[in-house]
Amino acid sequence: MLYVEILGNIPEMARDEVRAMLELAGGKITGQDYLFLKIDADEKAFPYLNRLGLAHEYGELIVEADSVEELLEKAGKEEWPIRGTFKVETETMANCRFDVLDLPRKLGAVIYAKGFKVNLSKPETLVRVYCGERLYAGIRLHFFDPKDFEKKKAHRRPFFRPISLPPRLSRALVNLTRAKAEILDPFMGAGGILIEAGLMGLKVYGVDIKPEMVRGAEINLRHYGINNYELRLGDATRLEELFPDKKFEAIATDPPYGTSATLAGRKRDELYRKALESMYNVLKEGGRLAIAFPADFDGETEGERAGLRLLGKYYQRVHKSLERYFYVFEK
Structure with missing residues (x-):
């Protein structure tokens, strides 16, 4: 035991x-x-x-x-x-x-x-x-030494963006997908989730709509010795076009929560819905998606509307202006 x-x-x-x-x-x-x-x-x-x-x-x-x-x-x-x-x-x-x-x-x-x-x-x-x-x-x-996670926090990476999940949560999201070989993050940002997945030995795929994020995520991955990756500039609502012949066993991601600037000028809820549909389309049968949404977005209903089956839902209050849920879905 x-x-x-x-x-x-x-x-x-x-x-x-x-x-x-x-x-x-x-x-x-x-x-x-x-x-x-x-x-x-x-x-x-x-x-x-x-x-x-x-x-x-x-x-x-x-x-x-x-x-x-x-x-x-x-x-x-x-x-x-x-x-x-x-x-x-x-x-x-x-x-x-x-x-x-x-x-x-x-x-x-x-x-x-x-x-x-x-x-x-x-x-x-x-x-x-x-x-x-x-x-x-x-x-x-x-x-599990906290210092090992501390040195991977956003402000300690060579390419720094303050909006990023803590390394422990990023790692947990990857694990909740049960990924064995590979994982996709379609809102990769500076690559925090990909860093944790790569350090586990998974091949990592990342997508971001901003060129500076694609360049920065690559800098961060290389900094931590991760070389087995594919990063693409593109739209998380059009993943089928970015990966026309690919189905993923696992997806883990933390979409942007905030302003029109961070959302590339798009309405937040519409972005989430279209991204869920696109993630469903590139996920293998039986594959899992782990994702975070702000608490005022009904991720459970929208995920199921996209064809996904809810496996888990976890609440976190980050601070007075941010409450979120982490969801785990299966196709």
Whole structure:
């Protein structure tokens, strides 16, 4: 058994991102305790879990219990897969119902008694205990360092435009499509979504109506070492003309929300509707689209009108003047 600790800003979206990756890996979520997910999967899932954007960490789940005493008793009977030295840390979630103040010391003593050495400053193995409705103990296998996402934020790219999804959200959108080989962003802007997809090893296709964005997205992709791409100057409402002999397995995009300038002089809702129709036409049967729309646009109705089937819808309040939904559709 494995576990994943997801982030709490859009938890339903984070959970479904994990589910989408497990669908590719042949695993499944078997339980959830606040932000802690129990996963039925093995090491074949690691390459897919490594792709996650809205996760804090994942690891091997060793013990779960309904009391501190039960946890310690079970821990004493386990063969802990600890390499080198270890340290115990406790994650007290918002729904924690146990007194775990002294638990790191107590569990550490149980593991120490099995012959393992403690190192509180630089442990080679981190034992993680989660407190929620139940208690869980496991070995951290992968930590998603926020610094890795921070260095890819819009203001740190060589071609900078302030309007861009955060890297974690861009990555999650790509993952929600279950893309395995390639992805299209028909409103690519400065290429934020394409950067995340390219770093996952996908071939990326991008379209933008502005020449400076096409040039800038290429600069950004090359900056991050991404070479497997095709970028085209064109209109997101006429994708069939740009890719006459191509059907895509996945599309992820964040259309512009704002003024006539950012919309190239077109009415926003009309642009969205025509773009949805065009994306439907270049999407494979069974392919998925992940897209963001401002909350005052009925993306669910318009997506279904274009022929798409809604799989997920997630709300985010960015600030007082911007509320949006992320949608996942399937053709």
